[in-house]
Amino acid sequence: MKHIIVFAILLALLPLAVSAQEERADTVIPKFLSNGYFFREMPQLPDGEKTLMRLKDKEGNSVVVINVNATLPKSLIRKAIPREQVHNANQFLNGINMMSTMHELTQAGVKADGTWYSPKEGEPFPQFSEKDIEGRTWTSDSIRGHVMVINLWYSGCGPCRAEMPILSKWKEQLPDVMFFSATYHDAETAKRITDKHHFTWTHLVEAKDMMAWVGTEGFPLTIVVDKRGIVRHAVQGTNETKREKLLAKIKEAEAESL
Numbered sequence: 001m002k003h004i005i006v007f008a009i010l011l012a013l014l015p016l017a018v019s020a021q022e023e024r025a026d027t028v029i030p031k032f033l034s035n036g037y038f039f040r041e042m043p044q045l046p047d048g049e050k051t052l053m054r055l056k057d058k059e060g061n062s063v064v065v066i067n068v069n070a071t072l073p074k075s076l077i078r079k080a081i082p083r084e085q086v087h088n089a090n091q092f093l094n095g096i097n098m099m100s101t102m103h104e105l106t107q108a109g110v111k112a113d114g115t116w117y118s119p120k121e122g123e124p125f126p127q128f129s130e131k132d133i134e135g136r137t138w139t140s141d142s143i144r145g146h147v148m149v150i151n152l153w154y155s156g157c158g159p160c161r162a163e164m165p166i167l168s169k170w171k172e173q174l175p176d177v178m179f180f181s182a183t184y185h186d187a188e189t190a191k192r193i194t195d196k197h198h199f200t201w202t203h204l205v206e207a208k209d210m211m212a213w214v215g216t217e218g219f220p221l222t223i224v225v226d227k228r229g230i231v232r233h234a235v236q237g238t239n240e241t242k243r244e245k246l247l248a249k250i251k252e253a254e255a256e257s258l
Contacts, residue, residue, distance in 0.1 A: 027087035033065045033096070035072050037080035038089065046070040055095045057088040065096060098156055105184055105211035116215040119234055125225045130204040133187045133194075138204065140229070143178050147253045148225040149246075150180045151201070152210060155193055157219040159238050164199035170247060171200055177254055182207040222246055226253040 030038035033055075034045060048070035056062045083089050109116040119125055125148070129139045151167060153160035171179045179201040183190050187205045194203055204210075214221050217236040224233040224246060233249040235242050 026085075028081050028085050029061050029087045030063055030081055033063050033092055035067055036093070036096075037072060037077060038063075038083065038086045038092075039080055043072075043076055043079070045076075046073065053099065055092055057091045059088065061088065063092055065092075067096075095156070098154075101184070102154055102156070102211070105208055106214040107212075107216070109212040110215055114216065116212070118213040118215055118221070119223050119231045121231050121233060123231050125223070125229050125231050128210070130182065130207045130210070133191050133203045133205055135187075138180070138202070143225070144229070145227055145258060146176070146178045147174075147227055147250060148178045148180065149250055150182055150204075150210075150223050150225070152182050152207075152214060152221040153219055154183055154211075155185060155189065160220045161193070161197050163220070163238050163243065164194065164197035166243065168198055168200040170250065174250060174254060177250060178202070180204055182210045184208050184211050224249045224253060227256065227258050 028038075028040070030040060032039040032042055034043050037043075043066075045066065045068045048068040050066055050068045053065045054062055055065055086092075107116075125140075127140045129137060131137050149170070151160075153164075155161075167179070171177070180203070181194070181199065181201045182204040184207060185193070185205060190203050190205045193199075194201075214236070219236070220238055221234070221236045222238070223231060226232045232253050233246060235246060
């Protein structure tokens with residue numbers, strides 16, 4: 001039996017509707033969530049490929065999610081906590097839906113051998129056409145002759161959100177560079193998050209095809225493209241060392257003439 005292990009802490013910034021039952025004082029905080037059913041204790045799941053993750057709601061309550069690609073038996077479902085009795089049930093279920101969407105988008109190009117396409121150093125950056133929060137369309141022609149930096153993120157990525165104010169300073173330092181972020185979220189969701197974190201780049205929204213570049217390595221993915229349209233640097237994940245190298249590559253590309 002194959003187990004795929006994925007850990008995630010989400011939900012703090014999701015657009016969630018709080019229903020009446022989530023405000024009740026007598027609701028239960030579950031420990032486990034399996035195939036859409038909540039449990040107080042670890043359920044005895046049927047055989048099948050499983051995925052494991054951890055979710056936190058906006059109050060810091062966590063639940064371990066164990067999904068299995070098999071139908072839960074009725075005897076197990078009868079042991080589940082009724083959804084209307086679960087504290088913040090909608091938050092957890094919406095988080096699961098988001099993770100499912102992100103998995104589908106990021107794994108779209110992953111092959112059987114585990115490889116996938118992502119822009120690589122020394123290669124031309126792919127042709128693209130995407131809309132930003134304001135509805136403007138940006139294409140490969142829009143960036144011609146400019147250094148471009150693009151940062152791929154989504155709302156459930158804590159490191160993505162944490163670095164947003166830092167990345168905004170780069171735009172102030174290098175006003176001639178074209179700084180873009182890209183996410184699969186719609187304009188309303190992206191604006192709410194980027195405003196909250198003072199992220200001042202140009203934000204491409206519903207950029208679902210770009211999400212496939214993330215593959216199995218996780219968010220954020222940040223790419224530096226030089227004035228000739230060639231990828232100069234691409235890195236997944238973020239920390240101070242990675243950002244220092246990114247900024248050095250941006251300045252290096254900006255200093256070059258066509």
